[in-house]
Amino acid sequence: MESITLMEAYAIETLRGNGINNDKIIENIKANDLEEFKAVKENMDFDALVELSKNADFEAIVNDGYKVKFLTFNGLKNLIKMKFxxxxxxxxxxxxxxxxxxxxxxxxxxxxxxxxxxxxxxxxxxxxxxxxxxx
Incomplete structure (x- = not known):
């Protein structure tokens, strides 16, 4: 399982929480097409996902899950809220x-x-x- 940063996890879960499905996330990130995503959350760093997709199995991260490299207590509570x-x-x-x-x-x-x-x-x-x- 790939490890990602907490901010990368926030970006993925923000998109999912706004109704964007996994296929669309993968497609747009691989094409570096971030306009639609920036409309969802203007100050979110979706460029980090583009960089991640160049160095990791981004499809597996989105479709199969991920491990957060270091998870703070507040980060844990936020992910539970965003994901579940x-x-x-x-x-x-x-x-x-x-x-x-x-x-x-x-x-x-x-x-x-x-x-x-x-x-x-x-x-x-x-x-x-x-x-x-x-x-």
Missing amino acids: GKFADEDYQVDDFVISGLELDKNQQQDLENMLSANWTLSGEAGGVTVKPTK
Whole structure:
């Protein structure tokens, strides 16, 4: 699985969250056609995805998933919101850098586990998923 930066993950999930499908993301990035994307989020650095596509298997990143190189706690909460539409204190609990009670289906849980950098550990428990810092 390819590793990408948190900002690259934000760019991909921003596009998906605005209804742009994987094929369109791949097509436009490979063609360096960013106008439509800049209309979605003007200040987002979609050029980073163009550079990424030159040095990595961009199709696999978009279609099969990715691992974030280093994921901060706020970055983790933001990705959960962007990718799964789940919000802290509404859809899961936050306590001292631990996320608990996050309800995800099996595919979503696998996607989240794949995304996590080495500084996070995921466990599935009754009552939802828990993500906590690696000791």
